[in-house]
Every structure is written in C-alpha cells, then in structure tokens.
Amino acid sequence: MRLIKNYVDGQWIESKAKEFEDVYNPGDGEVIAKCPLSTRDETKEAIENAAETFKTWGKTSVLSRQKILFKLQQILVEHTDELARLITLENGKNFKEAKGEVGRGIENVEHAASIANLLMGDNLSTIATDVEVHNYKYPIGVIAGIAPFNFPMMVPFWMFPMAIACGNTVVMKPSEKTPILMQRVTELCEEAGLPKGVLNVVNGGVEVVNEFLENPQVAGISFVGSKNIGELVYRKGCQHDKRVQALAGAKNHTIILKDADIEDTVTKAIGGAFGSAGERCMAGSVILVEEEIADEFVEKFTKAAKELKVGDASKDDDVFLGPVIRKENQERTFRYIEKGIEEGASLILDGRKNIPEKGFFVGPTIFDNCKVGMKIWAEEIFAPFVSIIRVKSLKEAIEIAHQNEFANGSCIFTNNAAAIRYFRENIDAGMLGVNLGVPAPVAFFAFSGWKHSFYGDLHCNGKDSILFYTRRKVVTSQLKTGEFDK
Numbered sequence: 001m002r003l004i005k006n007y008v009d010g011q012w013i014e015s016k017a018k019e020f021e022d023v024y025n026p027g028d029g030e031v032i033a034k035c036p037l038s039t040r041d042e043t044k045e046a047i048e049n050a051a052e053t054f055k056t057w058g059k060t061s062v063l064s065r066q067k068i069l070f071k072l073q074q075i076l077v078e079h080t081d082e083l084a085r086l087i088t089l090e091n092g093k094n095f096k097e098a099k100g101e102v103g104r105g106i107e108n109v110e111h112a113a114s115i116a117n118l119l120m121g122d123n124l125s126t127i128a129t130d131v132e133v134h135n136y137k138y139p140i141g142v143i144a145g146i147a148p149f150n151f152p153m154m155v156p157f158w159m160f161p162m163a164i165a166c167g168n169t170v171v172m173k174p175s176e177k178t179p180i181l182m183q184r185v186t187e188l189c190e191e192a193g194l195p196k197g198v199l200n201v202v203n204g205g206v207e208v209v210n211e212f213l214e215n216p217q218v219a220g221i222s223f224v225g226s227k228n229i230g231e232l233v234y235r236k237g238c239q240h241d242k243r244v245q246a247l248a249g250a251k252n253h254t255i256i257l258k259d260a261d262i263e264d265t266v267t268k269a270i271g272g273a274f275g276s277a278g279e280r281c282m283a284g285s286v287i288l289v290e291e292e293i294a295d296e297f298v299e300k301f302t303k304a305a306k307e308l309k310v311g312d313a314s315k316d317d318d319v320f321l322g323p324v325i326r327k328e329n330q331e332r333t334f335r336y337i338e339k340g341i342e343e344g345a346s347l348i349l350d351g352r353k354n355i356p357e358k359g360f361f362v363g364p365t366i367f368d369n370c371k372v373g374m375k376i377w378a379e380e381i382f383a384p385f386v387s388i389i390r391v392k393s394l395k396e397a398i399e400i401a402h403q404n405e406f407a408n409g410s411c412i413f414t415n416n417a418a419a420i421r422y423f424r425e426n427i428d429a430g431m432l433g434v435n436l437g438v439p440a441p442v443a444f445f446a447f448s449g450w451k452h453s454f455y456g457d458l459h460c461n462g463k464d465s466i467l468f469y470t471r472r473k474v475v476t477s478q479l480k481t482g483e484f485d486k
C-alpha cells in the first residue's frame, strides 16, 4: 500500500495527519494508496518555506529558470507512458486519453519554457522631452495551487510551470482522490534540477485549503474544481487580499444544425459526451439538435453509444469508457437517472445496465426530449450522461444555452458559415468549438470560461497566466540628452 507523502523544502515528509483518505483504482474498486489529510500547521510550514525560497528564486535569472523547464520537458516526454498509466490507475480514464492528458501537461511546460520572450515588458522612448517609460514584470510571491481529480496531470500543469517560470514559488495541493501522479511529477521535477523549496506539495483537503486562504504569506491562488468550492475559494481568498483565479463547473451545450455531416457529428459528439466518462469540464453534456434531423441523429448517436466498450481501463487498453471516480459519484448519477424519469424526459439508454460489478461504473446514459428547467438539463452531473433537447432553430438553441448558469464552452456542428458567425457572435461561453466535440484548452491561449464557470479576472494559460503570476513596475525616467548638443 502506497503512502502519499508531502514534499517541502526538497524533503519527502510523512504527514502528521490523523485522518487519511483511501485512494482507489476506480476501475476495480481496490484501495491503492492512503492520502493524508494534512493539518493546517503542516501547510503553514510549507508556505513559510516557499516564502523563504521566494527571496532567492524570485531573483534567479530568467534563463536559468527556463533551462530547468527545458530539462523537465525532456524528462516528461521520456516518462509519458509511465505517467499515463498512473493517470489511468487512479482516475480511470482510458490509456489513450491519459496519454493525451500528459501531452497537454507537457505543452504547458513548453509554453513556460519560453518565459524569456513572454516576460518582456513594454517601453516608450519619448513620452515627454527626454522622458522614457519602461514596464517590467516581477513575480508576486507564494502561489497556492488547488486541483480537482479529473485531470491529475493537466490541471496542476496549468499552474506550477508558469508560476515558477515567472519566479514565484508554489505550494500545490492535488486532489486527495488522485494524489499519486503529482508525487511522481515532483520526483521528475527534482530530477530536472528544480531547486528545493520552489515546488512544494501538501496533500489533503479542506484544512489545507483553509490555510491557503487565510495565510498572509500566500500571494495568489489558482483553483480548479466545482462551482460551489470555486465560489467559496474566490470570495474568501479575495477577502484575505489574495489574487485568485477559480475555474469552476460546467454544463456545455452542443448545437447540431440540420445541415451538419451526421456521421462525423455522431462520432465527435460521442467523444465529447462520453470521453473520460463525462468527467471533463468541457464535456458536451447537453445536445441541442434541430428537429428536422433529430430522429436520425438520436438513433445513430444511441447506436454508437451502445457499442462503446465499458470496463477497467487499467487492465485493458481497448476500453473506451472507464469508471467514474467514486461509488458516491456512481450513486449520485443513478439518482439523476431517476430524476430524469420523474421529470418526464425519455430515457433511451440507461447507464445503470450492462456495467461491470466491480468498480464504479456508469454506462452511457441518454435522455431525449429534455426541457429547460429540468434538473438533468440545469445541473452538472459529471458522468457519461447526455440530455438532448430538440430545437426549432439556432436562435432557440442559443437562448436555451443562455438560461443555464454555466458557460464554460459550447460547440456547433454545421457547414453554414453565416450560422458559425452568428453562433460565435451571440453565444455566451468562453471556449467555442466548430465541428469539434471538445474545444480543449491549449497552453498558449487563455482558458476562458464565463458566468459561473469562472471566478476572477485573469484566466489560466496563454498571456493571462503570465499576467496572473506577475505584478508590474512602470519606470518613468528623465535622462537629459541636451548636454551632448553643446
């Protein structure tokens, strides 16, 4: 049995926690590790250490920081398969998806490794006579990172590579449900030559987060997780004068117009809805399909969903649909199936049936004839669960999407350029897909969720992340050149 350790000041430390959370392989329900729910004192110690290290790391040359990230990139590429296997083991997603996730994480290191270019400031040589202005970017201090279970690698990589590239030090708290990957990644960071104290890891839950929120030495918080916790972290962090970015939940609407290429749309909508067992903040969990093609789409989509191979991806690389993360998530999804039936939607594929006995499985679940206001349309279920609404027009589809409190992303399937433009100009959502099942985040662009899918100003990734992890000095200087004319 693996015991998860904390990592502070370059030392692997056994936590003094009294409480531990079981870490499961959700594919067979076996306990594979124990994760400590570390105390506030332990978290405080890690923060103090990170604050001390910041005094030197923040002044290290950009080129030496960049070199470590280049080295880390190489090491991660060499360990891709090993890391992907760990993700499959503790999260349940299939090996191909896990490898994709590792690739996305590595892209964030590649982005951060070009920090010398990204950190350059602006200047104006003549803002008044002999007066010039320069703008410089500086790190902000200790960053606390709080991650969810669904991307054990990609999400922490939205945080720590860019934070440390900018000269900050970091205390990461992975999800207590999937802490194994971050252990291995931290060992690889050590191997890449990251100095002690720059990246620290404290495992746990609420107590660790509470210390992050209240400790005056934490300058910024990057959070990714559910809506309620995101809102809480944002509000409380701001009350304690911290810079906070909180990426939260989702209920993404996929719009299918009557001219869409049905075969291609079905394949991509299947990936969007059931990939990673629907445990993706970009999952296409609501499908709005134009009435003219609804019967044909629903029939083909259901047929394709029935053919998906469900099982324990840690033991079979051909599995498409792995488990959800815990028994509670499985039971919660089953309650939503009962709710959908009560609400009067048509259950056309029931995820309670034909699933393995061991592990925490939900089969692909499809409800047709859903309506706005139903809980299965409104709430994030975070499982392989799709709610289909039949619509008369693109305009009606957009109006429906707007009534949902979330607005992380939205996709459209059509070959009509004017419809694509109308969608782009009118939909309230931050991540848009055109003829794609998932508008996945990439390191070089900000991840732009809207409404209750995001709390804060500056998003993660892209140029936003550099601004989030830095503060600026604007220097105005007068250097009288007249004497050289004499």
Ligand code: NAD
Binding pocket: 146, 147, 148, 149, 150, 151, 155, 173, 174, 175, 176, 204, 205, 206, 209, 210, 224, 225, 226, 227, 229, 230, 247, 248, 249, 250, 280, 281, 380, 382, 408, 447, 449, 453
């Ligand atoms: P979660 O909110 O339960 O947990 C996220 C983090 O918050 C974890 O590290 C957890 O330990 C901590 N936490 C949980 N309860 C807490 C509390 N009461 N006080 C303080 N901290 C607490 O989320 P999850 O179930 O791990 O992840 C799934 C959620 O994350 C979904 O809602 C999904 O949409 C969202 N998500 C969003 C994005 C995005 O980019 N918007 C990306 C990935 C996941």
